[in-house]
Amino acid sequence: MNINNIITEIEKIDPEVYDRMDSRRTAMKGFAKLGAKLALTAVPLALGGLFKKSYGQATTSIVDVLNYALTLEYLESEFYTMGYAAAGLIPAGPAQGAIMTIRDHEVAHVAALKATIAALNGTAVDKPDFDFTAGGAFANVFTNYDTFLAVAQAFEDTGVRAYKGQAAKLISNNDVLTAALQIHSVEARHASHIRQMRQARNTGVTNKPWITGKDTGGIGAAVQPVYNGEEITTQANINIAGFSGISANAASEAFDEPLTMEAVLDIVTPFLA
Amino acid sequence: MKKKSAELLITPEKASIIEMPKAMHRRNFLVQLGFGASAAAFLAACKKDDDNNNKPDDAIDLGSGDPGILNYAYALEQLEAAFYTQVISSPFSGITASETALLTDIRDHEIAHREFFKTALGSAAIPALTPNFSSINFGDRSSVLGAAKTFEDLGVAAYNGAGKLIQSEDYLLLAGKIVSVEARHAAYIRDLISNGSFADNTAVDANGLDKALPPSEVLMAASGFLTSKIYGGNLPTA
Numbered sequence: 001m002n003i004n005n006i007i008t009e010i011e012k013i014d015p016e017v018y019d020r021m022d023s024r025r026t027a028m029k030g031f032a033k034l035g036a037k038l039a040l041t042a043v044p045l046a047l048g049g050l051f052k053k054s055y056g057q058a059t060t061s062i063v064d065v066l067n068y069a070l071t072l073e074y075l076e077s078e079f080y081t082m083g084y085a086a087a088g089l090i091p092a093g094p095a096q097g098a099i100m101t102i103r104d105h106e107v108a109h110v111a112a113l114k115a116t117i118a119a120l121n122g123t124a125v126d127k128p129d130f131d132f133t134a135g136g137a138f139a140n141v142f143t144n145y146d147t148f149l150a151v152a153q154a155f156e157d158t159g160v161r162a163y164k165g166q167a168a169k170l171i172s173n174n175d176v177l178t179a180a181l182q183i184h185s186v187e188a189r190h191a192s193h194i195r196q197m198r199q200a201r202n203t204g205v206t207n208k209p210w211i212t213g214k215d216t217g218g219i220g221a222a223v224q225p226v227y228n229g230e231e232i233t234t235q236a237n238i239n240i241a242g243f244s245g246i247s248a249n250a251a252s253e254a255f256d257e258p259l260t261m262e263a264v265l266d267i268v269t270p271f272l273a
Numbered sequence: 274m275k276k277k278s279a280e281l282l283i284t285p286e287k288a289s290i291i292e293m294p295k296a297m298h299r300r301n302f303l304v305q306l307g308f309g310a311s312a313a314a315f316l317a318a319c320k321k322d323d324d325n326n327n328k329p330d331d332a333i334d335l336g337s338g339d340p341g342i343l344n345y346a347y348a349l350e351q352l353e354a355a356f357y358t359q360v361i362s363s364p365f366s367g368i369t370a371s372e373t374a375l376l377t378d379i380r381d382h383e384i385a386h387r388e389f390f391k392t393a394l395g396s397a398a399i400p401a402l403t404p405n406f407s408s409i410n411f412g413d414r415s416s417v418l419g420a421a422k423t424f425e426d427l428g429v430a431a432y433n434g435a436g437k438l439i440q441s442e443d444y445l446l447l448a449g450k451i452v453s454v455e456a457r458h459a460a461y462i463r464d465l466i467s468n469g470s471f472a473d474n475t476a477v478d479a480n481g482l483d484k485a486l487p488p489s490e491v492l493m494a495a496s497g498f499l500t501s502k503i504y505g506g507n508l509p510t511a
Contacts, residue, residue: 189477
């Protein structure tokens with residue numbers, strides 16, 4: 001990965017990236033400075049910081065949110081399309097049926113989001129190139145069923161949190177908000193099923209259809225950012241775990257938590273080729 | 274009022290994403306929910322109510338604005354919590370250890386939701402509702418799971434449909450935090466009934482969208498499980 005490639009990738013995801021920053025020149029200068037100071041492995045982190053500055057504004061438009069959602073759906077649809085097509089990866093029978101169902105939904109989400117962006121006179125971002133091994137962290141993602149399911153779970157749980165985090169930005173447009181909610185709950189259905197598929201593998205790790213605390217369900221540190229923040233047990237200043245008979249685990253499970261756009265981009269960046 | 278600029282509005286003809294399932298006529302919906310033959314009777318009863326803007330004397334008024342929507346959610350969570358409480362206290366025959374554990378989890382989630390809304394609403398909260406589960410055979414696995422599926426799918430569709438009626442961004446986020454958990458429940462229950470049905474075409478349409486229903490239809494469906502009468506005529510409609 002080099003700085004120029006990163007710039008090109010961001011430009012693919014967000015054609016207006018330079019408008020968000022001062023100009024390409026300033027952006028390049030910023031990157032050059034970073035590059036000089038940081039080892040390449042630290043670049044994704046620095047990139048996250050840059051995204052934070054550029055996207056952390058309150059003025060994100062509806063089309064921006066839809067393009068962000070589209071990028072996540074590109075990721076999921078390509079992931080399931082490749083996984084389903086990988087010979088010998090997914091056991092025949094119910095597992096293949098489930099992955100096909102999920103793949104079809106993600107493909108439909110891509111089409112629906114593109115159509116909506118077009119209807120709003122926006123420009124849909126192009127699909128980025130993906131590296132589903134995340135630079136080698138999941139090297140056998142398309143040859144090992146358990147790795148595939150682990151990455152699938154991380155993507156679905158991230159998707160649920162990502163949509164949730166954008167709902168407020170869509171509040172001015174009832175139709176788009178409703179459609180986003182209708183996608184959001186489908187991602188949660190997927191997450192529930194993928195988690196059950198992992199549980200059925202009998203790996204000795206308990207993995208429920210819902211998220212307990214900030215537990216990764218045995219996937220480990222590589223996906224911890226997907227779950228950080230899920231452990232809270234207070235909602236709107238009300239202590240959920242304080243209700244009679246409600247454990248801290250149940251209190252955390254009962255509410256899924258949102259993720260900011262920058263937190264999601266930090267999670268997704270390693271999967272960009 | 275929410276701001277809504279005309280040029281941002283997408284029309285169903287232009288964008289498939291916002292197309293509500295046109296096939297979701299009331300009758301089909303009720304049939305899907307398992308009301309079957311009684312659907313027509315329900316429709317007749319509800320039609321009468323639609324024409325009458327006055328709250329029946331013995332009905333509980335959910336109220337208006339955001340508190341009304343919170344009471345609407347509170348009512349549904351009361352129903353779900355009462356249902357799963359009974360499921361756990363009188364388990365169906367042949368229940369497995371795993372099912373007991375996860376259905377207990379769901380019961381606790383629904384109680385957490387119910388108590389959350391009750392506390393958040395404070396003095397604006399509607400009273401405790403009296404459920405009517407006479408149509409459910411709690412000793413029978415398929416009867417219980419069938420009802421659970423109805424409640425969970427209905428809950429998801431209710432929250433999805435209520436999102437646009439909420440004015441406060443904070444409440445919208447809270448509804449979002451809950452609806453995805455209801456969707457996780459729905460998928461689990463559906464898979465218990467038939468593995469792989471977590472998001473089949475009775476739940477999710479060809480555009481990959483879950484259902485979204487207005488309070489009027491949700492309340493009508495819920496009324497079959499309630500002795501208490503609920504009035505939603507003052508809820509926001511857009």
